[in-house]
Amino acid sequence: MARWLKQGAEASSIAENDRKVREVVETTLADIEKRGDAAIRELSIKFDGWDREDYRLSQAEIDECLGKLSKRDIADIEFAQTQVRNFARIQREALKDVEVETLPGVILGHKNVPVQAAGCYVPGGKYPLLASAHMSVITAKVAGVPRVITCAPPYKGGLAPAIVAAQHLAGADEIYALGGIQAVGAMALGTASIAPVDMLVGPGNAFVAEAKRQLFGRVGIDLFAGPTETLVIADETVDGEICATDLLGQAEHGPDSPAILLTTSEKLARDTMAEIERLLTILPTAEIARKSWGMYGQVIVADSDEEMVKIADEIASEHVQVMTRDPDYFLANMTNYGALFLGARTNVAYGDKVIGTNHTLPTKKAARYTGGLWVGKFLKTCTYQKVLTDEASALVGRYCSRLCDLEGFSGHGEQANIRVRRYGGDNVPYAGRAEELA
Numbered sequence: 001m002a003r004w005l006k007q008g009a010e011a012s013s014i015a016e017n018d019r020k021v022r023e024v025v026e027t028t029l030a031d032i033e034k035r036g037d038a039a040i041r042e043l044s045i046k047f048d049g050w051d052r053e054d055y056r057l058s059q060a061e062i063d064e065c066l067g068k069l070s071k072r073d074i075a076d077i078e079f080a081q082t083q084v085r086n087f088a089r090i091q092r093e094a095l096k097d098v099e100v101e102t103l104p105g106v107i108l109g110h111k112n113v114p115v116q117a118a119g120c121y122v123p124g125g126k127y128p129l130l131a132s133a134h135m136s137v138i139t140a141k142v143a144g145v146p147r148v149i150t151c152a153p154p155y156k157g158g159l160a161p162a163i164v165a166a167q168h169l170a171g172a173d174e175i176y177a178l179g180g181i182q183a184v185g186a187m188a189l190g191t192a193s194i195a196p197v198d199m200l201v202g203p204g205n206a207f208v209a210e211a212k213r214q215l216f217g218r219v220g221i222d223l224f225a226g227p228t229e230t231l232v233i234a235d236e237t238v239d240g241e242i243c244a245t246d247l248l249g250q251a252e253h254g255p256d257s258p259a260i261l262l263t264t265s266e267k268l269a270r271d272t273m274a275e276i277e278r279l280l281t282i283l284p285t286a287e288i289a290r291k292s293w294g295m296y297g298q299v300i301v302a303d304s305d306e307e308m309v310k311i312a313d314e315i316a317s318e319h320v321q322v323m324t325r326d327p328d329y330f331l332a333n334m335t336n337y338g339a340l341f342l343g344a345r346t347n348v349a350y351g352d353k354v355i356g357t358n359h360t361l362p363t364k365k366a367a368r369y370t371g372g373l374w375v376g377k378f379l380k381t382c383t384y385q386k387v388l389t390d391e392a393s394a395l396v397g398r399y400c401s402r403l404c405d406l407e408g409f410s411g412h413g414e415q416a417n418i419r420v421r422r423y424g425g426d427n428v429p430y431a432g433r434a435e436e437l438a
Helices: 011-035 037-048 059-067 071-094 131-143 161-170 180-189 206-215 240-251 266-279 286-296 305-315 327-333 348-353 390-407 410-424
Strands: 003-006 098-103 106-114 117-121 147-151 174-176 199-201 230-234 259-263 298-301 319-323 339-342 379-387
Touching (some): 011 037, 071 131, 117 180, 131 161, 240 259, 240 286, 240 319, 259 266, 319 327, 339 348
Parallel strands (some): 117 147
Antiparallel strands (some): 003 298, 106 379
16 A cells, blocks of 8 residues: 655645636737737736847847857757657658558548648746757657747847757747747737747646647647656665656756655655755755645655556656666556656656657646657648449448438438449439348
């Protein structure tokens, strides 16, 4: 039986926060839809202290940002983007168009068709999260999306050179200096100066995530996402310092980022809790990480690896770091997770920044039904059919006629019947039922 040495916030308090966010987002999106660019400007000034004649970056501004980075900075960004691009291309190559003759003269197939315009949100108000540009823009471009635009908020009252460089080097067609609800609303709804997109992707704060949720249906989205989550699964083969480091490494994202330790070792659990307190005295981002750990941190002691799998699947965390004697056991048996990081040699930061897998992943238990962002999210698998012979059309038509009759759909039935008459030579009564051939 599992024991909780530390528990997180009550569900009721989380629900109340979510309600407040929903109300703010609903009102704001309605204002953007009504007033367009005027609302965007007011919101940008109000929330970011940021006003421009045109929120789209010019080529001169992009070049200026590139010039502020060292050769080493550019090379590091290019290395990370190469890893993301390579893996995205491998994923794209795994998605094949198909065409097959399922009956004599009947051809069925599907094509993987990219969406025509994607809007990528790149968080950057608190930290300049340039990695989000790699994950969204490159993945969309590898999928074949012809128009990819990006929005990133201003950083410390200006443009963040690294974010701008990452968006440009990734291949963004339009780059806007906008953040928050106003950025997501502008991309999805469109304004006089920003043409709307077909799909929104990218992580963000609670307001950005809720805006995407409310806009879903008018545009596609990558997934429903909330604050960053991390689950560390560990046993006595590792120590408290590495577990604490991996927990705090994600808790620093924001004051509402859940970080959970799940272990079969009570000694490791208590050592980790002690190490967290020690590291919080020296971690530069401790102010945020301490709030997150205090409100949302959990420590769970289970009796076995089997029980840890069961608990982990119930948690359905975005990131799952596995540091146990046999990490592949969890790869073989877990079903609900955004991404797995197997063994102590890897970690969530590798996936977030550079190794090549995508860091836009499901949160709030969405891992029960979806994976993360990948090239397939930007593709529509669209089917088609061809019937090449009279005999095939009449054969399928007879079955279709009788099935439509069972449902009472006489108009549908006539679509079949007219073809049975023309291509099969059967005198089927109007709105009647085609009979089997003798």
